[in-house]
Amino acid sequence: MARKVEVQAPPEAEFELREMKATIVALRGSLEEVNHHGLTRVQEAVATRDAEVRELKTTIQALRDQMERMRFDADQRVQAAVAQSAEEIRQLKETVQALRDQLDKQRFEADTRVQQAAAFSADEVRQLKATVQSLRDQMDKQRFEADARVQAANSAAQDESRQLKRTVQGLREQLDTRVFDHREQMQAVDRDHKAEIRELQSMIAALRSKLEVSAAPIGKPTSSPRAN
Numbered sequence: 344m345a346r347k348v349e350v351q352a353p354p355e356a357e358f359e360l361r362e363m364k365a366t367i368v369a370l371r372g373s374l375e376e377v378n379h380h381g382l383t384r385v386q387e388a389v390a391t392r393d394a395e396v397r398e399l400k401t402t403i404q405a406l407r408d409q410m411e412r413m414r415f416d417a418d419q420r421v422q423a424a425v426a427q428s429a430e431e432i433r434q435l436k437e438t439v440q441a442l443r444d445q446l447d448k449q450r451f452e453a454d455t456r457v458q459q460a461a462a463f464s465a466d467e468v469r470q471l472k473a474t475v476q477s478l479r480d481q482m483d484k485q486r487f488e489a490d491a492r493v494q495a496a497n498s499a500a501q502d503e504s505r506q507l508k509r510t511v512q513g514l515r516e517q518l519d520t521r522v523f524d525h526r527e528q529m530q531a532v533d534r535d536h537k538a539e540i541r542e543l544q545s546m547i548a549a550l551r552s553k554l555e556v557s558a559a560p561i562g563k564p565t566s567s568p569r570a571n
Contacts, residue, residue, distance in 0.1 A: 378424045482558070485557055485558060486558040489554035489557055490554075490557075490558075492554060493550065493551060493554050494549070495546055496550050497547070500543055500544075500547050503543065504540065504543075507536055507539070507540060510536070511533065511536055514532060514533070
């Protein structure tokens, strides 16, 4: 067999080789350290993320619970509001019904009062008509009696006038037969008789005026008496 021949490297090459090895070792240490730190940071990041995830899950669950409570509270408030509205509507319906009943009662009472007032007015009108008719009958009776009294007075006056005329005629006839010196006495007698006639006529006119006043309708002015 051929013998292996060992070749020795020059000292500069050995030194460079050792430096390279040292560099490799240093790089390996740095790499391991970097890997160790990177792994640590990754683990810390993962732990932080897991904590954040747990916190977010907790927050989400808390929000869900709060939402459920809010929804429950809202449902409770809605139900309470609906119940209150239903109660208010019921009370309003009862109030409306009570007002309708009261209005119907007042309308019935008003109609009753109107009917009573109408019946009372009709009865009062009948009484007034009866009173007016009675007054008319009484006025007609008074007018008839007044006319009868006037006619009687006229007849009496006419009779008296005729009697006076006959008396005057008799006196004139007597005066014609008497002497002239008695003429003044006869004229005086004639004047007395005429004055008496005028007085009688005045009395007749006064009686007529009184009869017209008593026979005139109520509220109408009476005419002034006229002398005959």
